[in-house]
Amino acid sequence: MADTILVTLIIFSCIFGVVYIFLTTRNKERLALIENGADAKLFNSGKKYSFGQFILNLALLAIGVGVGVLIGALLNNLGVEEGIAFSSSIFIFGGIGLMSSFFMNRKLEKEEK
Template structure:
């Protein structure tokens, strides 16, 4: 019981420490750039990620994983070991789904500009 609590505290304190360090370092860096005369537009130069693109990524990943499960079941019925069939097909088809979403997002970005 005590080990579980200790591990949980260590995990959450590590996550908090990483996020805190990232945010304070970013803030100090931005303040130093502003003090040296950098333009504030420098911080907003990144591409905004829309909610539609996020949903498209998740949807195509889910379709890929679902297809991987189906193909894994077919491979299992064909005689391949269960763990190998399912895990390999899930990763392969999930990766294909993410690649398709990447190219679709890139095509949609080109159409917007």
């Protein structure tokens, strides 16, 4: 009981520490840029992803994992070891889902331009 509480506390404190260090460092960099006369909008030049693209990525990943579970069950029935059948097919079809979402997002970006 105490072990699970300690592990949970350590995990959340590590996540908090990483986020805190990231935000603090980003703030210091921006303040240094402002002091030197540079524009702080330099950090905002990256590409913005829309909510629809995120949902598309998540949906195709979930579809890929679902298909991977089905294929894993079929492979298990054919005699492949259970751990190998499920884990390999989940990762393979999840990756295929993410790759297809990449190509679909790229196609959507070309259509917008």
